[in-house]
Amino acid sequence: MTDYFIYTLISGAFVAIASGLIGSFLVLKKMTLMSDALSHVALPGIALGVIFKFEPIIGGLLFLFLSIILIWGIENKTKLATESITGVLFVTALAVGSILISETELLEAFFGNVEDISPLQLLIQTIIAIGIIGIVAKNFKSLMLVSIAPDLTYSEKISRTKLELLLLVLIALTISIGIGFVGVLLMSALSIIPAVTARNLSRNLKMYIWWSMFIATLSLIGGIIISHFTQSMNPGVATVLISTFFFLISLFGIRK
Amino acid sequence: MEQKNKQPVLTVEDLSLVIDGKKILKDISFSIIPEEVLAIIGPNGSGKSMLLKTLVGIRTPTSGTITWAPNTKVGYLPQRFQVDHYLPMTIEEFLSLKKNPEYSLSEVFSLVKIEKGWRTKNLAHLSSGQLQKILLAWAVIDKPEILLFDEPMENVDIAGQESIYRLLYELQETLHVALVIVSHDLNLVYRYADQVLCLNQKMLCYGAPHDELTEKRIKELFDTHTLFHHTH
Numbered sequence: 001m002t003d004y005f006i007y008t009l010i011s012g013a014f015v016a017i018a019s020g021l022i023g024s025f026l027v028l029k030k031m032t033l034m035s036d037a038l039s040h041v042a043l044p045g046i047a048l049g050v051i052f053k054f055e056p057i058i059g060g061l062l063f064l065f066l067s068i069i070l071i072w073g074i075e076n077k078t079k080l081a082t083e084s085i086t087g088v089l090f091v092t093a094l095a096v097g098s099i100l101i102s103e104t105e106l107l108e109a110f111f112g113n114v115e116d117i118s119p120l121q122l123l124i125q126t127i128i129a130i131g132i133i134g135i136v137a138k139n140f141k142s143l144m145l146v147s148i149a150p151d152l153t154y155s156e157k158i159s160r161t162k163l164e165l166l167l168l169v170l171i172a173l174t175i176s177i178g179i180g181f182v183g184v185l186l187m188s189a190l191s192i193i194p195a196v197t198a199r200n201l202s203r204n205l206k207m208y209i210w211w212s213m214f215i216a217t218l219s220l221i222g223g224i225i226i227s228h229f230t231q232s233m234n235p236g237v238a239t240v241l242i243s244t245f246f247f248l249i250s251l252f253g254i255r256k
Numbered sequence: 257m258e259q260k261n262k263q264p265v266l267t268v269e270d271l272s273l274v275i276d277g278k279k280i281l282k283d284i285s286f287s288i289i290p291e292e293v294l295a296i297i298g299p300n301g302s303g304k305s306m307l308l309k310t311l312v313g314i315r316t317p318t319s320g321t322i323t324w325a326p327n328t329k330v331g332y333l334p335q336r337f338q339v340d341h342y343l344p345m346t347i348e349e350f351l352s353l354k355k356n357p358e359y360s361l362s363e364v365f366s367l368v369k370i371e372k373g374w375r376t377k378n379l380a381h382l383s384s385g386q387l388q389k390i391l392l393a394w395a396v397i398d399k400p401e402i403l404l405f406d407e408p409m410e411n412v413d414i415a416g417q418e419s420i421y422r423l424l425y426e427l428q429e430t431l432h433v434a435l436v437i438v439s440h441d442l443n444l445v446y447r448y449a450d451q452v453l454c455l456n457q458k459m460l461c462y463g464a465p466h467d468e469l470t471e472k473r474i475k476e477l478f479d480t481h482t483l484f485h486h487t488h
Contacts, residue, residue, distance in 0.1 A: 028340070028343065141354075144353055148339075148345070151314065151334040151336075152334070152394065154313055154332050155330065155332075155354075155355075159313075199342060202344040203344060203346075203378065204344055204345060204346045204349055204378075205345045205346070205349045206349070207344065208344040
């Protein structure tokens with residue numbers, strides 16, 4: 001095993017923990033489809049990174065941020081539902097992104113390619129992942145409250161709209177760091193499937209969050225290792241299949 | 257009453273709320289002093305819930321002022337609290353989300369008359385009446401000076417509603433909190449409220465229940481509104 005491979009695994013573990021953690025909020029707040037759609041918005045940014053030779057993660061992040069500000073702004077100013085706005089943005093972004101890059105690069109952006117992640121990107125991803133975990137840990141109670149009972153955030157120091165924006169920012173950051181591993185199309189596998197699986201297995205919140213992070217980590221690390229040693233399977237695809245496998249098993253263990 | 261000398265916990269002056277060009281509340285003014293019980297009555301859609309939401313800051317008033325006494329802690333029970341039937345959260349975990357609790361879990365359990373064994377019970381397994389009790393526990397756990405209670409949605413059964421109101425009035429006495437309640441049960445208003453505010457976008461009455469709740473006024477308030485049908 002090369003050093004690079006080990007770094008990939010370490011970075012992958014942090015990214016997966018952050019994804020599983022954010023995913024557990026997404027599932028409770030019923031924002032899974034919206035985050036899935038949002039991940040596609042990164043495509044034009046990644047394309048620009050490829051064309052102008054800068055880290056694609058930076059371009060992806062830029063587009064994600066632009067779109068959450070747009071979504072949040074439109075949602076607060078008009079009566080349009082977040083889902084409708086995201087729906088419009090996501091197909092537009094997909095179309096624009098597809099025009100900008102070649103077919104091979106498009107496939108990579110869609111499904112991820114571990115081999116192509118630069119050491120710098122690994123480092124950026126790891127730092128952002130640690131940041132996400134830290135912010136969630138520090139604001140856990142408020143973020144949880146705004147996810148399960150927004151009307152009860154009245155006594156919080158931070159307003160409900162700001163907490164919702166913070167959650168959107170965290171979602172965007174999580175998507176940006178996961179895309180390198182699993183691509184824009186499969187990103188939800190890293191956050192949503194582990195959380196839904198964890199929900200099947202958990203009696204309480206603590207168990208739910210730990211399971212979600214654990215399953216995300218197991219899936220991504222498993223996916224990277226399988227793809228490394230088989231050389232034929234895409235890591236993103238392997239990750240999805242592993243997490244789906246856990247989900248299917250969890251159906252037998254549903255706790256009510 | 258000597259209560260009249262106390263400084264108000266909450267003073268509302270000329271409060272108006274317009275949402276999407278629609279007048280929801282118009283020129284509402286009232287104040288509430290410590291330990292006072294104010295009942296807000298009015299037909300469906302009269303703006304009762306919106307008034308509470310505006311008081312706690314969920315809605316921003318279009319004009320007018322809301323003044324709280326310094327450092328007032330507010331407990332609020334929304335009309336609707338939906339728990340996803342699959343939410344993996346125990347009662348203990350839910351209550352621990354509230355910051356700066358002043359009561360321990362067992363203290364608050366005995367206040368709202370919940371058995372100790374409920375600690376690990378799942379929130380999603382509670383009936384809507386039981387959920388109301390948990391919300392009440394949530395609202396009082398940090399020893400608020402004032403409680404704002406919105407009428408539960410219809411899915412709480414009548415017996416459950418009565419017991420939650422009784423519990424509320426008991427708590428008001430033991431904890432010495434001021435209380436703003438939305439209710440359409442005029443018997444309860446007569447029995448417990450110090451002040452009553454009749455609401456139908458505008459304030460139609462405000463004062464002691466026995467002075468304000470004349471038959472004529474109740475007719476005016478409810479019968480003109482075709483949506484409201486309620487028998488006692």
